[in-house]
Amino acid sequence: MAQILVKAVDATHADPTKDRRGCYKRGMPVVVMPDSHTWGREECLPKFVIIKIPGVSVDRVMKYLEQEREGTADAEGFYPIYRRRLWKFRFDDMPTAALKKLRDNGELTIKVGDYAGDYDYTWLQVKTYIRNLKTNEDETANL
Amino acid sequence: MATEVIKIIDPDNGSGTDYTSLSAWEAAQQGDLTGVRDEIAVAKCRCTGGTADTAAVTINGWTTSSTQYIKIWTDPAESYRHAGSYPTGNKYRLYVNGGATGYVIRVEESDVKVIGIAVRNHTYAANGVSFSYSLTGILIEKCVASGDGVTAMSNGIVSVCPGQVVVNNFVETATTGIYCAYTDANYVYNNTVRNCTTGILGHWSNSCRAKNNLVDSTTTAYSNGFHADSTNNAGDDDTAPGSNAIYNITVSFTGANNCILAATGNDEVIGDAANLYNDAAYAFQTDILGTDRGGSGASWDIGAYEYVAAAGTRVPFRRLNILLRLCLSMFNLIWRCFK
Numbered sequence: 001m002a003q004i005l006v007k008a009v010d011a012t013h014a015d016p017t018k019d020r021r022g023c024y025k026r027g028m029p030v031v032v033m034p035d036s037h038t039w040g041r042e043e044c045l046p047k048f049v050i051i052k053i054p055g056v057s058v059d060r061v062m063k064y065l066e067q068e069r070e071g072t073a074d075a076e077g078f079y080p081i082y083r084r085r086l087w088k089f090r091f092d093d094m095p096t097a098a099l100k101k102l103r104d105n106g107e108l109t110i111k112v113g114d115y116a117g118d119y120d121y122t123w124l125q126v127k128t129y130i131r132n133l134k135t136n137e138d139e140t141a142n143l
Numbered sequence: 144m145a146t147e148v149i150k151i152i153d154p155d156n157g158s159g160t161d162y163t164s165l166s167a168w169e170a171a172q173q174g175d176l177t178g179v180r181d182e183i184a185v186a187k188c189r190c191t192g193g194t195a196d197t198a199a200v201t202i203n204g205w206t207t208s209s210t211q212y213i214k215i216w217t218d219p220a221e222s223y224r225h226a227g228s229y230p231t232g233n234k235y236r237l238y239v240n241g242g243a244t245g246y247v248i249r250v251e252e253s254d255v256k257v258i259g260i261a262v263r264n265h266t267y268a269a270n271g272v273s274f275s276y277s278l279t280g281i282l283i284e285k286c287v288a289s290g291d292g293v294t295a296m297s298n299g300i301v302s303v304c305p306g307q308v309v310v311n312n313f314v315e316t317a318t319t320g321i322y323c324a325y326t327d328a329n330y331v332y333n334n335t336v337r338n339c340t341t342g343i344l345g346h347w348s349n350s351c352r353a354k355n356n357l358v359d360s361t362t363t364a365y366s367n368g369f370h371a372d373s374t375n376n377a378g379d380d381d382t383a384p385g386s387n388a389i390y391n392i393t394v395s396f397t398g399a400n401n402c403i404l405a406a407t408g409n410d411e412v413i414g415d416a417a418n419l420y421n422d423a424a425y426a427f428q429t430d431i432l433g434t435d436r437g438g439s440g441a442s443w444d445i446g447a448y449e450y451v452a453a454a455g456t457r458v459p460f461r462r463l464n465i466l467l468r469l470c471l472s473m474f475n476l477i478w479r480c481f482k
Binding site: 005007011012013014018019021022023024030031033037038039040041042043047048065067074075077078079080081084 | 151153161175201245251252
């Protein structure tokens, strides 16, 4: 029962390291909420889009919020962030119809499993547009 | 002069909500506050329906200055701030459970003020409010950092930045309450730490200026070195640093998980703090609840909570007693006149 709030525009920083570590880029998931969640008035276009995945638990989707971390801990035992998010939706590579729907409505509904309601695409179709930025490979796992 | 741009964060999406999590606010607002924005970015946190904010927050990817800063807070003029303990009900709080995050709030930018926020971390060996090294302009004030006792929170509040001020906070149930183990001078004033393995962890470089802190129910109250300016700290063993240290205290709180001093049993800490009204590094006058501690020359209490307000119940009682005696005497006098 999850919805993912995804950044729709790039944030940028003049320092390239900070830009990579700190700035959310278009397609990066920000937070995951349950189906029943209602969003605030600025959690929408132009800054965000929402990917709805009805019937899938929040816990199963949380992995897309993971940050990419460096391999060595600092003096405090904290593993510094290498990139703000490990995963990214490749919106700009999606079919034109999907992109248009995101631009017009700010959301896509994805069917997973036995979900019988209205949807735009299936997880099978969408997962190949979710890239692991560390391995540079698209998602293969099912929800 | 920079403009304050205030956004409302409310997990319950009450009237006027801009973002339903602090994390979404940060993602939307991150950018250069010093350029054309010329802005103070303010996240005003509410909780109108009792729901906790459950998304860990990282502050990163911003450009700030001492006058164009980030302020995350609960407005004391509203009703959403904690009351000296990790809250329930309609009080804003960040509760992070699980995931790969190492913190509830992680700050990687300078010029950030976190005021009146309650955080709880359920993730094993993770921090409450954490800062990366070498940031400047960092203030954490009137916050609550709490482990839930189920998993071990590592550090409640991390204080490792040059000039960082940690004042009037309450930390409970962590491996280390306040972690100051770094070389840069930082200021840890009037905090209360309870139920931790180590209360306040200093550093061999003696960088931490600890004043008026109250540490109770720990294995070791204070550990490693503290600056010679440290003063009026109290602890439940003999490790309190600096001048006027109070050792082996016994204190009494109104509850097992708060910093509110009880009406009795606290003679060792009430009125025994240094007055920091004119402190050169960070002058202030209120306690964790915003209660006035009194200006220059006033007698302050050790810890985050100032008993002056509660002491009002004692003084009026004395006054009431005198008033009653006076009334009784007058009644007797009138009675005798009629007699």
